[in-house]
Amino acid sequence: MSSLKYFFFACFALARPAHAAAGSAFSEPSQSAAMADAVTARPGNAGTLVTNPAGLADLKEAQIVAGAHGDFVSQWVQRTGDPASVDRSRGFGGGSFAAATPLPGPGWLRHFGFGLALDVPAQYLLHIHVPTRTDEPTSPIYDGRPDKISAAFALGYRIIPGLELGVGFAISPTLTLPTLVQYQAGRSPNVNDNVEVRIDSSLDLAVVPFLGLRVQPWDWLGLAIVYRDAQVSRATGTQTTAAGGILAPDSISFFQMWEPSTVVIGASFTPIKPLTVTLDVTWRKWSDFHTGFDEVLAPPYAFNDTLSIASGIEAKIAKGVFLRGGLGFEPTPIPTQTGPTNYLGANTIIGALGAGLDFRELKGLPFMVDAHVRMRADATQSATKNVGAMPDADPTTAGTQIDNMGFPGFRSHAFMFQGGITATFFLGGTK
Amino acid sequence: MGLRGTIALLLFACSGPPPVAPAAVINATPSSVCYGDAFRTQVHLDSRGSSPELTLVYTRPDPDAGEITFDWSFSGAVCLGLDSDPATCNVKIDPASSDALGHMTGSDVLFTMAGDRPVNATLKVTNAAGGVTIAKLTISITPLDDAGACPL
Numbered sequence: 262m263s264s265l266k267y268f269f270f271a272c273f274a275l276a277r278p279a280h281a282a283a284g285s286a287f288s289e290p291s292q293s294a295a296m297a298d299a300v301t302a303r304p305g306n307a308g309t310l311v312t313n314p315a316g317l318a319d320l321k322e323a324q325i326v327a328g329a330h331g332d333f334v335s336q337w338v339q340r341t342g343d344p345a346s347v348d349r350s351r352g353f354g355g356g357s358f359a360a361a362t363p364l365p366g367p368g369w370l371r372h373f374g375f376g377l378a379l380d381v382p383a384q385y386l387l388h389i390h391v392p393t394r395t396d397e398p399t400s401p402i403y404d405g406r407p408d409k410i411s412a413a414f415a416l417g418y419r420i421i422p423g424l425e426l427g428v429g430f431a432i433s434p435t436l437t438l439p440t441l442v443q444y445q446a447g448r449s450p451n452v453n454d455n456v457e458v459r460i461d462s463s464l465d466l467a468v469v470p471f472l473g474l475r476v477q478p479w480d481w482l483g484l485a486i487v488y489r490d491a492q493v494s495r496a497t498g499t500q501t502t503a504a505g506g507i508l509a510p511d512s513i514s515f516f517q518m519w520e521p522s523t524v525v526i527g528a529s530f531t532p533i534k535p536l537t538v539t540l541d542v543t544w545r546k547w548s549d550f551h552t553g554f555d556e557v558l559a560p561p562y563a564f565n566d567t568l569s570i571a572s573g574i575e576a577k578i579a580k581g582v583f584l585r586g587g588l589g590f591e592p593t594p595i596p597t598q599t600g601p602t603n604y605l606g607a608n609t610i611i612g613a614l615g616a617g618l619d620f621r622e623l624k625g626l627p628f629m630v631d632a633h634v635r636m637r638a639d640a641t642q643s644a645t646k647n648v649g650a651m652p653d654a655d656p657t658t659a660g661t662q663i664d665n666m667g668f669p670g671f672r673s674h675a676f677m678f679q680g681g682i683t684a685t686f687f688l689g690g691t692k
Numbered sequence: 693m694g695l696r697g698t699i700a701l702l703l704f705a706c707s708g709p710p711p712v713a714p715a716a717v718i719n720a721t722p723s724s725v726c727y728g729d730a731f732r733t734q735v736h737l738d739s740r741g742s743s744p745e746l747t748l749v750y751t752r753p754d755p756d757a758g759e760i761t762f763d764w765s766f767s768g769a770v771c772l773g774l775d776s777d778p779a780t781c782n783v784k785i786d787p788a789s790s791d792a793l794g795h796m797t798g799s800d801v802l803f804t805m806a807g808d809r810p811v812n813a814t815l816k817v818t819n820a821a822g823g824v825t826i827a828k829l830t831i832s833i834t835p836l837d838d839a840g841a842c843p844l
Contacts, residue, residue, distance in 0.1 A: 340767070340768070340809065341809075342768070342769065342780070342782065342808065342809065343767065343768050343769060343782070344768075344769045344778045648835055654724075654830070654832045655723065655724065655832065658723075658724060658834075658844070659834075659843040659844060660724075660726075660834040660835065660837065660842075660843030660844060661834060661835055662723075662724045662832035662833070662834050663810060663832050663833050663834070663835065664810045664830040664831075664832035665810065666810075666812070666830070668809055668810055668833075669808060669809050
């Protein structure tokens with residue numbers, strides 16, 4: 262069995278109309294994605310409650326956001342000297358839903374805005390690949406992060422005009438033990454598909470906080486700072502493998518980092534009314550990354566914390582018509598892969614374009630439609646293995662046996678393309 | 693999906709349980725060669741232990757289970773003695789282990805390695821019922837010792 266893939270399907274009785282920004286990777290609404298996600302300091306809405314929950318205090322009326330996105334990652338990896346590369350390309354997508362409203366009631370209560378959001382991947386509610394070897398080539402950026410359901414709740418509060426504070430919780434499914442693994446011979450022609458995983462109890466939910474502050478000292482300037490805690494699924498304990506009448510307990514340690522801890526500092530400039538320019542600087546604590554077997558990566562193979570930069574622009578070119586664009590740069594957290602691991606990834610440039618139609622201004626109808634395209638272009642990664650850093654695959658044999666899947670070195674490259682659309686419905690209400 | 697596709701899907705869905713998967717096993721002798729072996733050491737892969745039906749507990753083979761077929765493949769630049777071989781080889785398959793088209797469908801395979809990288813061998817076993825199992829094994833390489841000698 263070359264690898265064992267565990268697919269966890271949580272049968273939640275949830276419709277899949279769309280998705281919105283609850284925190285799953287690449288699931289942002291079109292308004293944000295089109296500006297390379299550099300929207301932290303902009304006035305908020307239902308779709309940006311994870312981006313900056315403080316923005317919920319800007320709500321003037323209740324709104325519902327529904328969106329969908331389709332994605333394709335073209336990725337290959339080629340061992341040095343091999344005549345052909347291994348294609349790891351894949352497509353995925355998802356839907357989002359978000360709703361937010363200012364709280365009704367007396368004046369002091371209307372300083373609060375409340376929102377909730379849900380991201381639902383198109384294929385799986387949770388898809389986890391459990392590697393069978395630590396040297397299996399994996400991409401921490403593209404492999405697992407989009408493949409989970411996520412929900413978020415947030416509350417924004419306008420302390421004084423121009424000063425807003427927000428706090429929220431993102432909820433993601435995580436793993437629980439004990440887990441029962443069964444082999445159902447004959448269920449599928451492929452032996453890998455005969456493995457059935459049953460989680461004894463319901464899927465645990467990991468709750469991680471996020472909070473944000475937004476300041477608007479002048480109409481032309483907005484500033485923000487946001488902190489989001491890490492989203493991690495972890496399983497440690499004993500699983501039971503059942504084969505016929507045999508029950509075999511087996512220890513398991515599993516780690517999946519969906520998102521590292523993040524701090525974002527953002528600014529939004531509006532030099533003239535129809536034009537907004539934004540800038541976000543994001544620090545991500547990738548150094549907390551562990552292997553898939555929940556092992557700490559020791560220096561020099563530990564991941565590096567990263568500092569990314571992104572900028573966006575939005576222009577209102579006509580009544581109810583908006584154009585948007587964004588550029589960003591994300592340095593890779595992955596150190597040079599000279600050691601036993603084979604993590605795939607390199608510095609990445611992000612480019613995005615989008616447009617929006619506000620039918621409130623165009624037709625007097627209470628909704629907006631926004632669309633975007635976004636691409637992520639990774640530089641080509643190149644690694645040459647250090648022979649002395651290779652682990653011994655067979656300590657019982659003389660010498661050091663090297664069976665590393667990336668030896669003597671490898672190159673990899675990835676390019677991602679995304680298209681998405683978001684509809685925002687305005688429900689009126691508290692003014 | 694048109695009407696024809698829908699009917700085909702329904703027929704497929706009603707065609708009964710899928711076939712039992714076979715067992716695929718790879719044994720390697722030796723399991724490692726020294727760095728820079730330069731195609732001197734012959735590696736023997738055999739499929740001993742493979743069977744038409746995968747069982748985690750040994751059971752006597754079903755005489756009516758039929759034959760199983762083998763399909764071997766290797767990572768890297770594989771040379772089979774054909775015109776289509778790459779200019780530089782990482783793996784050289786013994787001519788007796790492949791047919792004129794380069795297919796390796798026997799129960800055993802003999803090959804040699806350049807010794808510059810580990811080689812991943814893949815065995816796909818198919819039983820008479822159409823069940824498929826894939827097994828993988830890596831033939832490692834062993835760096836020379838400080839004196840420049842092969843420690844194996």
